[in-house]
Amino acid sequence: MTVRFIEMRFFAQRAALAFFLGVASFAAHAQSLARVCPKAHEATQEHLIGLWRAEFTDLPAATLLLWQHPELAASVRGQINRNGERADLAGDVDEGEFTLEESVNGVNISATWLGDVVEGSCGREIRGTWRREGQAREYEFVLRKQ
Incomplete structure (x- = not known):
């Protein structure tokens, strides 16, 4: 009788442990999915790294390659x-707000990009305006990660 009680208690402890490990695993998986598809305000520089296609209103398209700042x-x-x-x-x-400075000569800012990460895009689409320094006209852009 005592052996059976000990076996049942051992089984109950193992079942409880498996349950808690399952819950912990599910929570970790949910957090992992959240990192894979962040909300707009959760996007970080890591989501910017890679190849992007820029489409502009009234300007030719462009390709951007972004990497970790050294x-x-x-x-x-x-x-x-x-x-x-x-x-x-x-x-x-930062908090879903995108800022990018462009420099033709590597010293002076020649254009500025200001935009927002699109909610539901998993950090893979940004919309905003592009403006060449010294000019008043702004051009709308859409950046899409390739």
């Missing part, structure tokens, strides 16, 4: 290619 952990560096013309990029995303 000196600023929460920022990115990169390059843009517009029909063979290249420029340097540096920027970040």
Whole structure:
């Protein structure tokens, strides 16, 4: 009788442990999915890293390649290619707000990108405006991760 009670108690402890491990595993999986598809305000520089296609209103499309900034952990560096013309990029995303500075000569800012991560895009789409320095006109853009 005592052996059977001990076996039942052991089984109950194992079942409880399996249940708690299952709950913990599910919670970890849910958190992992949240990181895979962040809400707009949760997007970080990690979501910016990669190849992007930029489409503009009234301007030709462009390709951007962004990578981890070598000196600023929460920022990115990169390059843009517009029909063979290249420029340097540096920027970040904070609470879903995207900022990118473009420099044709690598020293001075030649254009500024301001936008927002699109909710439901998992950090893969950004919409906003692009403006060349010294000009008043802004062009709408859509950035989509490739």
